[in-house]
Amino acid sequence: MRQAMGQSRSPGKSIMLTSGFAVALAVVLIPFYWLVVASTHSTADIFGSPPPLLPGGHLGENLASLQETVSFGQVVLNSLLIAAVYTVCAGLVCTLAGYAFAKYRFKGQNWLFGVLMLGLVIPNQVTLVPLFQLMADWQWLNTYQAVIMPNLALPFGIFLMRQSMAALPDELLDSGRMDGCGEFKVFLRVVLPPMKPALAALAIFLFLFQWNDFIWPLIVLRDSGSYTIPVALASLQGVDDTDYGAILTGTAVAAIPMALVFLALQRHFVSGLLAGAVKE
Incomplete structure (x- = not known):
């Protein structure tokens, strides 16, 4: 055949x-x-x-120009720190919220999930002014937590984890509880291991989301020493003179961590897609 x-x-x-x-x-x-x-x-x-x-x-000259103009080494470290902390914290929040929506039943659950999903259709620009005012009231302007905190409960991340965990059999969780595991232990030892492909996809999405974010860091970061890569590269664009060689060099360097993150997690991501596509 x-x-x-x-x-x-x-x-x-x-x-x-x-x-x-x-x-x-x-x-x-x-x-x-x-x-x-x-x-x-x-x-x-x-x-x-x-x-x-x-x-x-001219690669060396472009890198030297970046370092002299915007302290590019510090900028890269800022972006790596912010993206790494955000990926871990937002991943934990999205995973816990997705687990709660998928496996618990409580009053107003569907209504609350529907309200949360409105975040997928409301433009981020709508919330910039109230978020800025909130950061100013908390005296968080020009701090890393002002960049990280507002988007921890990302609607797409919660939706992704909720849909993935909804396919997990309830009998698997009940067996863990019968073995004497508490709810948090069930979450760590029973729920998370089968979720590795979904967690890998979530980590890739969260890291790229924060790594490429431009508008919000531009608004809340005032000191050039705390700039992220997109903000620092945008500051190189002048009215009369722009060093495009340096900008493109910085852009090429900025693409390296994104590629490394994807290569590090693609095995789990691809295996999850294959596992969902093949019936035993």
Whole structure:
């Protein structure tokens, strides 16, 4: 049967599929290749004619310019610290909230979950002014907690964990309780181990969300020494003179942690997708 199906596919279809995949891959990779190439050139070379297609020799100069202008090493550490702390704290909040919505029954549960899901359709810009006023009242302006705290209970994260935990059999939790486990112990030893794929997906989403966030850190961070990477790179854009070589170098460096986080967690993420797609 498999042999007959393989023989029924015409060479023309195979060529079309391969060509389509090649075009799609080129569309995805060419911008990243240009980013890497441009980060090794000066601004004059980037806007030259024809534009450079091979790496140049200005990478060190661009990094030195970044360090001198915005203390880029400190900026990277700020972003790593904020994104790491946010991922852990928001992951814990979203996981606990998702577990409560999925496995507990309480009055007003559906109404409360519906209100929470409104956060998925309400633009973040609507809440900027009241959040800023709240941070000012608490005297949290220009602090890391002002960047981290407002988005800990992220609606999408709670929704993701609630949907994942809803598929967990209630009998599994009841067996843990019968063995003498308390509720928190059931959560740690019974609920979390099967949730590794969902937790990996949540961690990737939370890290990228905080790492790429621009508007809120721009509003609450006043001192350049506490800037995150998006805010620091935006500060390099001048009215008359902009060092695009330095900006693109900083952008290329900023993409490295995102790639590393995905590569570190993709095994759990992909295995979760495969486990959900294959029936035993």
